[in-house]
Amino acid sequence: MGPLEGVKVLDLTRAVAGPVCAFFLTLMGAEVVKVEHPKYGDDTRHFACQRNGVSGQFVALNRGRKGITIDMTKPEGQELIRKMVPQFDVLVENFQPGTLKKWGIDYEVLKEINPRLIMCCMSGFGQYGSMSQLPGYDIVGQAMSGIMETNGWPDGPPTKVGCLIGDQSTGMTGLAGVLAALYSREKTGKGQLIDISMQDVLIQYYDIPTYTLLGYKGGRTGNRLPTIAPFDTYPTKDGRWAIIACANNNLFEKLCSVMGKPELAQDERFATNPKRVENVEAMTEAISSWSKRFTMNELSGLLVKNGIPTAPIMNIEEVLNLPHVKEREMLIELEDSTMGKVQMVGSSIKMMGTPLNPYGSAPKLGEHNEEVFGRYLGLGKDEVSELKAKEII
Amino acid sequence: MGPLEGVKVLDLTRAVAGPVCAFFLTLMGAEVVKVEHPKYGDDTRHFACQRNGVSGQFVALNRGRKGITIDMTKPEGQELIRKMVPQFDVLVENFQPGTLKKWGIDYEVLKEINPRLIMCCMSGFGQYGSMSQLPGYDIVGQAMSGIMETNGWPDGPPTKVGCLIGDQSTGMTGLAGVLAALYSREKTGKGQLIDISMQDVLIQYYDIPTYTLLGYKGGRTGNRLPTIAPFDTYPTKDGRWAIIACANNNLFEKLCSVMGKPELAQDERFATNPKRVENVEAMTEAISSWSKRFTMNELSGLLVKNGIPTAPIMNIEEVLNLPHVKEREMLIELEDSTMGKVQMVGSSIKMMGTPLNPYGSAPKLGEHNEEVFGRYLGLGKDEVSELKAKEII
Numbered sequence A, B: 001m002g003p004l005e006g007v008k009v010l011d012l013t014r015a016v017a018g019p020v021c022a023f024f025l026t027l028m029g030a031e032v033v034k035v036e037h038p039k040y041g042d043d044t045r046h047f048a049c050q051r052n053g054v055s056g057q058f059v060a061l062n063r064g065r066k067g068i069t070i071d072m073t074k075p076e077g078q079e080l081i082r083k084m085v086p087q088f089d090v091l092v093e094n095f096q097p098g099t100l101k102k103w104g105i106d107y108e109v110l111k112e113i114n115p116r117l118i119m120c121c122m123s124g125f126g127q128y129g130s131m132s133q134l135p136g137y138d139i140v141g142q143a144m145s146g147i148m149e150t151n152g153w154p155d156g157p158p159t160k161v162g163c164l165i166g167d168q169s170t171g172m173t174g175l176a177g178v179l180a181a182l183y184s185r186e187k188t189g190k191g192q193l194i195d196i197s198m199q200d201v202l203i204q205y206y207d208i209p210t211y212t213l214l215g216y217k218g219g220r221t222g223n224r225l226p227t228i229a230p231f232d233t234y235p236t237k238d239g240r241w242a243i244i245a246c247a248n249n250n251l252f253e254k255l256c257s258v259m260g261k262p263e264l265a266q267d268e269r270f271a272t273n274p275k276r277v278e279n280v281e282a283m284t285e286a287i288s289s290w291s292k293r294f295t296m297n298e299l300s301g302l303l304v305k306n307g308i309p310t311a312p313i314m315n316i317e318e319v320l321n322l323p324h325v326k327e328r329e330m331l332i333e334l335e336d337s338t339m340g341k342v343q344m345v346g347s348s349i350k351m352m353g354t355p356l357n358p359y360g361s362a363p364k365l366g367e368h369n370e371e372v373f374g375r376y377l378g379l380g381k382d383e384v385s386e387l388k389a390k391e392i393i
Helices: A017-027 A056-062 A075-087 A107-113 A138-143 A165-188 A198-205 A249-258 A273-278 A280-291 A296-305 A316-320 A323-327 A369-377 A381-389 B017-027 B056-062 B075-087 B107-113 B138-143 B165-188 B198-205 B249-258 B273-278 B280-291 B296-305 B316-320 B323-327 B369-377 B381-389
Strands: A008-011 A031-036 A066-069 A090-093 A118-123 A192-197 A231-235 A241-245 A310-312 A331-336 A340-345 B008-011 B031-036 B066-069 B090-093 B118-123 B192-197 B231-235 B241-245 B310-312 B331-336 B340-345
Touching: A008 A017, A008 A075, A017 A031, A017 A056, A017 A090, A017 A118, A017 A165, A056 A340, A066 A369, A075 A107, A075 A369, A090 A165, A107 A118, A118 A165, A138 A165, A138 A198, A138 B241, A138 B310, A165 A192, A165 A198, A165 B165, A165 B198, A192 A198, A198 B165, A198 B316, A198 B323, A231 A280, A241 A280, A241 A296, A241 B138, A249 A273, A249 A296, A273 A280, A296 A310, A310 B138, A316 B198, A323 B198, A369 A381, B008 B017, B008 B075, B017 B031, B017 B056, B017 B090, B017 B118, B017 B165, B056 B340, B066 B369, B075 B107, B075 B369, B090 B165, B107 B118, B118 B165, B138 B165, B138 B198, B165 B192, B165 B198, B192 B198, B231 B280, B241 B280, B241 B296, B249 B273, B249 B296, B273 B280, B296 B310, B369 B381
Parallel strands: A008 A031, A008 A090, A031 A066, A090 A118, A118 A192, B008 B031, B008 B090, B031 B066, B090 B118, B118 B192
Antiparallel strands: A231 A241, A241 A310, A331 A340, B231 B241, B241 B310, B331 B340
16 A cells, blocks of 8 residues: 555656656555547657567656546536546646646636646746746756756766666656645645746756855766865776765765775875865775775775775666665566566565555556546536547547 | 655764765755764864864765764664664664674664665675675765776876766665665565665766767767767857757757758768767767857857757856856755854755755754754663763763
8 A cells, every 4th residue: 555545646748857757656555547638649659679669768757647638628528627636636747837827727717617626837937036937858957057067077068867767857847846745734625836947956956066166167077076075086006997985074084995995094295185175185095095906806806995985987778777676676577568568667665564565567548438427527427528539539 | 844754864974975865855854863983073074175173074064964973883873873762763874894793783683673664875896795894985886887998088198077977876876775665564564674886877977878888998988978079068169168959860960050061961971870979070060150149148149049959168156156047046045053154065856745955054063963863762861871971972
């Protein structure tokens, strides 16, 4: 039994950011009804990891949902949404701001129909503010939050983060908003509107004090941090790179001992973290000239034994083959109704009392039309067929 | 009034990941009591953005809390924690797994004292699994989740993401766990243990189907995605880089129209997203030879007018100077009791019914010892002084 057993979610999300939020609501045991356009469905169906006519990203993000179709550009489609809203606790969406208002299904309208409704709107730039109408995508958010400017190497170009940091973090932030509102509603009896902007979220991820206090505008520092040292990659004898990270004096002293140079920890250039940051070149030279005397395995062994945070850099295959990752069920096999057997990521939220269930199958386009319109609106098979013939669903 | 008004949180977190979780619990209106070591305090106090003896990162992450000191390595300190636990709803921590057990304050012990306690443990590799004992830091999580391997350029080295993606996302995931458990407790009356691993969280951020379905091991693709095209940076006449992102045929058709080449959208090499991914070089050449005829401003104007997602790449100063960012209160000025006036990031979770408050001041080390030990344990001034003299607090 998940923590959200009994909660009903109307899911108008598409692409990635919104579905990440709805994904965890689903895994938490809510009944999540996903609404797609009757003709195209969600854009992610057409992403490039195709099998049996659907993409892996769609299945990854949308498993466990009930899937229905509604053409929300048509008045009859909009009316279907308004009729369903009284029976739902939560509505999540990530259309461009203004879209739902145009369709007559924005919060101002829906709260009159259901004052207990919790509505979470996720977008590139938020529901208000002079840039709110701009379309947003992960890479747009990264570019306009300072993240791309600070990702990469000093002598290279601004670089997109190698995963969908904007989408994923926006979805997780929306999730926190929905969950907090569900708790709050238990106390107040009232729903509310939540406004999540990808740009806001990525600004929150940015280390703002480096700018407001140091005036540092975020040039790229490769694998270093401007605030902690040592916290970098160091060469090994076999041509690999090892992470070594010490965020306090105690760990740095241990490292100096392991290096056989305990006196370095007392050296005034390296005695405190701010000093080590100031003298990072000299410190890096000292560590590198030591680290490259060992292979990755030898170095790892030495550092782990002494409790110093370290890691080799792994590709995803190496990661997913770690027994640890299997023990934590982070790579699971599930049976999807379209794809068949497929390997997907498990749940990163592990709640021991109310476990999450990541094993659902993703809906085919409109798969649950009869079930959902029957159960929530009392429509019969013929009425559903008629809506379909009229291309409303 | 925040959504968590009345909730009490005992905050044993340090460094960044744990405090991100506790930060939002604080902004949501919970009373959050942060416990620090009496001598050193949190490592983030010593990060390199110093003013008046404290770092900006500490203030950024820990404002709004009550601050107390307890030496949890001492039996008397451990007893203080056990005595306080019955009065708290939530305990959050991010020590290395096993540490709290050693101190006699792990979940097995604490749930006997308070069965309603929600305890969220955040760590590098989680509370169970063969690698759970390894120390974790942001860069370690990035290295051992495939993220570093996929971040950067094909001809360059694996690259750390330019912000603390591991810490931030682990904190946000822990936050979601705590909030779901609070909601669930309203229904069941029971608390529970939540186990968040940074490695799990970053695997969740990774686009796993690219590996499980395409067998793609995550070599670095610079500013491209392996699943969507166009979704990249393109050159402008004035030597800058513009983002152009189209995740569906409709947007790509619009782009081709703006380029004055509507026939490209029908070209069989580019007619669907999987086709565009397959023929990305030819498509990139077509877009780039067009984009470089315009300055960044001209190009932005053209694309925005036609509803095509685009962006210039901004540094953090340009971002924070946008009127939009000020309108959304993402850069705020607050009065910190140690730093004085300082600019900090606002709240990326905007809840219209129960607004979050990001204006708190960070505690000095042990600032609220008398108040908290008095209120929660009924200790008088003299007793608090005695604990201090014995270096227990």
